[in-house]
Amino acid sequence: MFFLPLYHNLAGARCLVIGAGTTAVRKIRWLLRAEADIEVISPDVSPAIKALANAGKLKVTTAVFDPGQVTPDLRLIISATNNRDVNRFVYDAAIKAGVLVNCVDQPDLCTFIFPAIVDRSPILIAITSMGNAPTLARVVRGWIEAQLSPNLGKLADLARSLRDRVKIELPSVDARKAFWETLFRSAAAESAMQGNLGDAKTKAEAMLTATTSTETGGVPQASVALIGAGPGDPELITLKALRLIQSADVILYDKLANPAILDYARRDAELEFVGKQGPKPGSPPTRPDNRGNQQFSINDAIIGHARAGRNVVRLKGGDPFIYGRGGEEMEQVLEAGFEVIMVPGITAALGAASYAGIPLTYRNLSQSVRFVTGHRVENVVNLDWPEMGRRDQTLVIYMGLVGLPTILAKLIEHGCEVERPAALIENATWPEQRVIVATVSTLADMAAAAEVTGPSVVIIGDVVAKRKS
Ligand SMILES: C[S@@+](CC[C@H](N)C(=O)[O-])C[C@H]1O[C@@H](n2cnc3c(N)ncnc32)[C@H](O)[C@@H]1O
Structure with a gap:
């Protein structure tokens, strides 16, 4: 059986519903949405339908169904009873009168069926399995619902x-x-x-x-979206990120953004890797790096694509505004005269803490969380070490792998007790995630022995002891 999906205007049209239980209520909701003129016929009437009748939304006739109630001025009939004989009776009467008929859950007694509906009026999506697997149609509706903005x-x-x-x-x-x-x-x-x-x-x-306009050569204003890709697990991106990625003309992506996310892009989208190379563990912390120049060329690339009228997605690991230079990129793009759509992502600290089972705050243990960067620790003169080592807080260190021995030594030197729990989470939320749990005095050696080289955050505080390994 093949049912052609057609969208039917029922405003003011007479519709009959036989039965007044919960199934009838479900169908009636849609008839009301379509502003139909509804009459319900049933010997017993549920409180929900009584309430609708009292509110003047429909008419109720308390009676058993009689084929004489089916007249040609009716637009459609729904039989929502679980009595197959009544359903057959209704169907025959409807066919005779040339009226559309639906006997719920009996596709063989239907000249029309109800689809599962995604309602984003005026956008309406109808999904049907042609009566073969209604639950599957509802599951598919859930998948589609998740993809579409409520607005x-x-x-x-x-x-x-x-x-x-x-x-x-x-x-x-x-x-x-x-x-x-x-x-x-x-x-x-x-x-x-x-x-x-x-x-x-x-x-x-x-x-x-x-x-x-001839001035712009007919190139419409493009948009630029700075999107947080989260720390690794591709399922951690937001629905908004997904939608923008799916419609981007060009995606400039980072080393830390999981390339699996790019599978969501259109097949004809241009994918450009623009990852920056930072210092590796074991290299001197003062080693000059080239990331400033690399950043300039990324900004130029974003703006160049936008000027060509393309919708640009700049996909960054974690959250763009947390140690992601998202602020600078946003400023540059705005200065060049383009709109920026900012989409937050789950930052590494949050992904690492959740996937390692370490709460970042905990009543009576930690009332605040501090995110700091350990990058170029030798050059950092303004880190307030006594504050960093305070009890009752959680310290999360980004980019702390190269300077880890120095950072931990400074903390101890400024009063942090050597036994304070500390953890390092490498490749957080990726399948290859590793968690090293130690103390402030032992973490650096344990990380060196484990030959950690992947992106890592360090969490210091009593909350680390809450981890159940
Ligand atoms: C340039 S910062 C980018 C941070 C990113 N914007 C964020 O919000 O997570 C790079 C640092 O983030 C941390 N990082 C990023 N992804 C990580 C992951 N999957 N696991 C652990 N740390 C990560 C590491 O400390 C890494 O050196």
């Missing part, structure tokens, strides 16, 4: 508000199609989906002006 409908509102202007200003069908495709992946679309229609409209109108 997708606002994007349709934005498009509707611009439709007439776009038709006038872009007479060619191809130009209109290109404009809409760019718009739906732009910062204007993001504003709409955040519920800010006014801002969305201003941005969209600026895009339209740029598209029709």
